[in-house]
Amino acid sequence: MDSLTHIVLGAAIGEVALGKKIGNKALLYGALLGTIPDLDVFITPFLNPVSSLFFHRGITHSLLFLVLLVPIAGWILSKIEKKHSIELKTWILFSFFPLLSHIFIDCFNTYGTGIFEPFSNIRIAYDTMAIIDFIFLAPIAIAVIWVMFYQKQDRIRRVITWIGLGLSTAYFLFTxxxxxxxxxxxxxxxxxxxxxxxxxxxxxxPLSNFLWLIVAENDNGYNIGYYYPIRNKNVRFNFQARNSGLLNSLLGDKDILNLLRFTKGFYTVEKDISGNLWLYDLRYCSLDFEDEKAYVFSFQIKKTHNGIEISRSHPNRRINIKTISKFFEKVF
Structure with missing residues (x-):
């Protein structure tokens, strides 16, 4: 999920756990814990474009990382808040749930999560929720902002937080x-x-669960279209050739093989007028769904004297006022 979702979800969990004792600090600590796994984004710029794909949501989203970090985080918080009569084991449990929520919910996005690293590079991706889903985010975000204005002993804080978490959980199950x-x-x-x-x-x-990207693979390529559950009309498919033959001479390169592994085989390749290859990951949908070339992940492959050079575009989901307006027109 996006960072804001992890922050508010962690804050809400922190409020439920210790809000009555430490007030808004529970929101703060929960929010910080909830976003820690995504700090890997500060390391990825120092890696090559292909390695960075696997480092993100890799070891920092693993069960091993969770097991190692939780007691450390709990101990640090117990020292920071030693004036409160809160046992170390309580702080450890407090640290566990925001971190677990981050790893757990990321498993339901397309990008996938390496929860078994470093023992296995399998990525868990159930594809039930978009990375940015406002309907899931909104109830928790409203609840977290609302409770900040109440005293820590006020029971309404817990009631509001549980309602927010309950609504988002119900939507999560719906997805x-x-x-x-x-x-x-x-x-x-x-x-x-x-x-x-x-x-x-x-x-x-992106944004909700009411527009779906459909990709049906055959031997030569993919039938691609969009489905609107509310309208419940048949999908209009357009065929996209894979053009995998353009990569035949490069299949001995480790980065190319890893790039194909990242796409899980859902990709297409094109050659531009300069002779460079472009590989597009078909698993991701931008909000500009009327543009067949609106790829979220694009990789340029250049042949050099030393082999090949791979560069990638920054993920572009084209979320703006124009595309959001079209989204609502199409969906509803």
Whole structure:
């Protein structure tokens, strides 16, 4: 998820755990703990473009990192707040849940989470929620801001926080059910339309769970389209060739193989007028869904005297007033 979601979710968990004893400090500490795993973004600029893809949401999002960090964070907080009569084990538990929430919820995005690193490079990605989902974020964010203005002993703080967490949790569960329903409908449409496929990817577009990117892979490429659950109309598919043959001479390069592994095989390749190759990850959907070339992740592959050089664009989900307006027109 985006950093703001992790911050407010961690803050809400902190409030439930220790808000009654330490007030708004519980919000602060929970927010800080909730965002720690994403501090890996300060290291990725020093890595090559392909390595940075795997470092983000890698070891800092692993169960090993969680086990190692929780007691350290708990001990540090116990020293900072030693004036309060709070046991070390309570601080350790306090540290555990915001960190766990970060790792857990990231598993439901397309990017995936390396929870088993360094023992396995498998990434868990259930594709049920967009990285930025305002409907999930809003109840918790409102609750966290609201409770800041009440005294720590006021029971209404816990009530408001639990309501916010409850609403977001209900929506989270809805996204799982919604994905199952979306996949069922798409599979039926593909069967009825006699569209053959080997793999099917369904993943929500940014902002909510009411617009889905559909990618049906066959031997030569992909049928790609968008599904609107509220409108419940058949998907209009456009075919995108994989063009994997353009990479044949480069398959001995480790970075190319890792790049293909990152895309999980959902990619297309193009050659520009300069002879450079462009590889696009098809698993991500920008909000400018009417532009077939609005790729979120783009990788330029240049041949050099020393081999190849890979550069990547900054993820661009094209979230702006114009695309948000079109989003609401299409969805509702």
């Amino acid at each position: 799982i059910v919604n994905k199952i329903n979306v996949e069922s409908k798409i599979e039926k449409q593909l069967e009825d339309s006699n569209i053959k496929y080997k793999r099917l990817l369904t993943t929500p577009a």
